[in-house]
Amino acid sequence: MKILSKDQIYAADKATEQAEAIPSFNLMERAGGYAFQYIHQRLQGQPVQIKIFCGIGNNGGDGLVIARNLVENGYSVKTYIVNYSENRSEDFLNALEELKKKTTKWPEVLKSVADFPEIAPEDLVVDCIFGIGLNRPAAVWVQQLFRLINESSAYTLAIDIPSGMAIDQIIPDSEVVRATVVLTFQTPKLAFFLPQSGKYINNWEVLDIGLDRNYLNSVKTKAQLIGKTEAQQMYRPRQKFSHKGTYGHALLIAGSYGKMGAAVLSNKACLSSGAGLVTAYSTRQGLPILQTSIPEVMVVTDRHTGDFIEEIQFDIEPDVIGIGPGLGTHKSTQKAFEEFLKVNKTPLVLDADALNMLSENKALLDLLPKYSILTPHPKELERLIGEWKDDFEKLEKAEAFSAKYDCILVCKDAHTIVVFEGNYYVNTSGNPGMATGGSGDVLTGVLTGLVAQGYDPLTAAIFGSFIHGRAADIAINHTGYEGLTAGVIVEFLGQAFLDLFHEPEKQPQK
Numbered sequence: 001m002k003i004l005s006k007d008q009i010y011a012a013d014k015a016t017e018q019a020e021a022i023p024s025f026n027l028m029e030r031a032g033g034y035a036f037q038y039i040h041q042r043l044q045g046q047p048v049q050i051k052i053f054c055g056i057g058n059n060g061g062d063g064l065v066i067a068r069n070l071v072e073n074g075y076s077v078k079t080y081i082v083n084y085s086e087n088r089s090e091d092f093l094n095a096l097e098e099l100k101k102k103t104t105k106w107p108e109v110l111k112s113v114a115d116f117p118e119i120a121p122e123d124l125v126v127d128c129i130f131g132i133g134l135n136r137p138a139a140v141w142v143q144q145l146f147r148l149i150n151e152s153s154a155y156t157l158a159i160d161i162p163s164g165m166a167i168d169q170i171i172p173d174s175e176v177v178r179a180t181v182v183l184t185f186q187t188p189k190l191a192f193f194l195p196q197s198g199k200y201i202n203n204w205e206v207l208d209i210g211l212d213r214n215y216l217n218s219v220k221t222k223a224q225l226i227g228k229t230e231a232q233q234m235y236r237p238r239q240k241f242s243h244k245g246t247y248g249h250a251l252l253i254a255g256s257y258g259k260m261g262a263a264v265l266s267n268k269a270c271l272s273s274g275a276g277l278v279t280a281y282s283t284r285q286g287l288p289i290l291q292t293s294i295p296e297v298m299v300v301t302d303r304h305t306g307d308f309i310e311e312i313q314f315d316i317e318p319d320v321i322g323i324g325p326g327l328g329t330h331k332s333t334q335k336a337f338e339e340f341l342k343v344n345k346t347p348l349v350l351d352a353d354a355l356n357m358l359s360e361n362k363a364l365l366d367l368l369p370k371y372s373i374l375t376p377h378p379k380e381l382e383r384l385i386g387e388w389k390d391d392f393e394k395l396e397k398a399e400a401f402s403a404k405y406d407c408i409l410v411c412k413d414a415h416t417i418v419v420f421e422g423n424y425y426v427n428t429s430g431n432p433g434m435a436t437g438g439s440g441d442v443l444t445g446v447l448t449g450l451v452a453q454g455y456d457p458l459t460a461a462i463f464g465s466f467i468h469g470r471a472a473d474i475a476i477n478h479t480g481y482e483g484l485t486a487g488v489i490v491e492f493l494g495q496a497f498l499d500l501f502h503e504p505e506k507q508p509q510k
């Protein structure tokens with residue numbers, strides 16, 4: 001699903017008005033009307049006290065349209081105009097005129113804290129104070145209203161975007177309305193998926209307000225949301241007349257004393273994501289561990305006998321190499337890693353300590369083959385690209401890094417974002433149970449296994465991130481969040497593949 005930028009959303013509005021030859025107020029009527037239906041379907045006339053807080057722009061106008069529809073359908077509604085500016089938008093004024101025709105209870109105007117109403121926990125709050133137009137911190141008294149809403153613990157439905165959240169920047173130290181649900185128009189917004197802003201949202205749903213299909217189909221967006229539909233299209237079906245050679249040979253260079261579990265997990269995941277052959281490269285001490293825990297995997301070991309990998313030498317010709325889980329960053333391993341990069345021509349997936357060694361010696365980055373996949377968690381990412389001031393700058397820096405080194409960055413987080421060639425692929429699968437040791441090692445194995453099978457590296461990164469999260473989503477039905485372990489994620493990888501074609505598409509939500 002495309003994630004439109006602010007300019008693209010305004011352009012989609014214009015394109016719709018032109019294509020349908022309608023004034024902009026019709027679109028507001030439509031958006032507010034659909035939002036009303038959403039509420040009406042859920043309340044079914046229940047006597048809930050609804051408090052609608054409206055700004056003075058078009059988001060506020062939407063609120064007035066919702067208020068009018070609710071009044072017409074007999075709901076108990078109190079409407080407030082949050083007067084943060086005298087510059088009312090034209091359609092806001094149109095909506096106000098229409099509302100005044102239907103009720104004698106005109107909206108109350110709030111101009112300061114003294115005007116605030118009480119909000120009871122059992123009220124339904126509809127937040128229409130700011131939409132995507134917010135571009136700077138709201139006035140202090142308006143932020144106090146956001147706080148009042150948040151402290152009320154009332155069910156809060158934010159229209160389009162929670163007030164106080166900007167669509168294209170993080171406004172520092174600013175209060176944001178905490179939305180129980182965000183009902184967002186036409187497409188989800190990138191801010192919903194970034195940790196600094198996404199934390200204000202419990203749940204979101206898209207409301208199709210019928211914006212111009214031609215525009216939506218043809219517009220190229222920087223960001224895309226990856227759900228089941230997108231993942232299905234990336235899946236490569238297995239062929240009947242195939243053999244293990246068809247699905248490639250993966251080599252995983254991983255493990256050191258006390259960290260052989262990382263090697264085991266990544267190798268298992270690589271097998272379970274469909275690689276034809278998997279070879280583990282590790283320390284000599286790792287041999288019995290690997291051979292007993294995964295008999296399907298072949299093992300090649302360092303000729304040295306130490307606790308860490310000191311040399312990377314093998315005489316097989318893998319299609320892809322995954323490197324990093326549990327390696328450690330011992331001096332001798334660093335040297336071996338550097339020597340390996342100097343001669344290696346095979347596609348790479350790099351994780352964990354491989355990333356740490358790259359961060360410590362950035363010159364090594366120039367040795368990476370084109371389209372290498374790097375899978376940093378936030379701390380590893382920071383070591384690679386430097387500090388960022390906010391999540392939007394993080395993405396810009398990740399984009400510049402990926403362009404500089406021609407690599408695919410898999411920025412792991414609650415919503416993992418794959419960054420490549422100026423595009424962001426935002427993953428929707430996964431859950432907080434995955435915040436457990438070893439789940440990153442599993443991802444490395446999955447991505448390596450997919451590249452082995454012939455998925456191009458970008459597809460492997462996007463599709464693999466989805467499958468990895470989906471396996472965990474299925475697994476928690478059995479384990480709960482707390483009981484989820486990395487090994488269990490591996491066990492559910494097969495289910496995640498099956499699930500691509502078994503269940504109807506549900507709206508991805510976070």
Ligand SMILES: NC(=O)C1=CN([C@@H]2O[C@H](COP(=O)(O)OP(=O)(O)OC[C@H]3O[C@@H](n4cnc5c(N)ncnc54)[C@H](O)[C@@H]3O)[C@@H](O)[C@H]2O)[C@@H](O)CC1
Pocket residue numbers: 009012013027028031055056057058059060061062084085089129130131132133134135136137138139159160161185186211
């Ligand atoms: N295609 C769509 O998505 C549609 C969007 N509509 C609504 O229109 C909204 C956007 O409306 P607007 O562009 O009028 O913007 P908003 O209603 O979000 O904000 C109103 C205005 O406040 C000003 N402003 C920004 N930050 C401020 C601050 N900190 N303090 C004081 N003033 C500030 C800006 O000039 C802004 O235009 C959307 O979020 C949506 O709710 C609908 O009405 C119609 C269809």
Ligand SMILES: [K+]
Pocket residue numbers: 059127128129130131158159160161162163
């Ligand atoms: K809002």
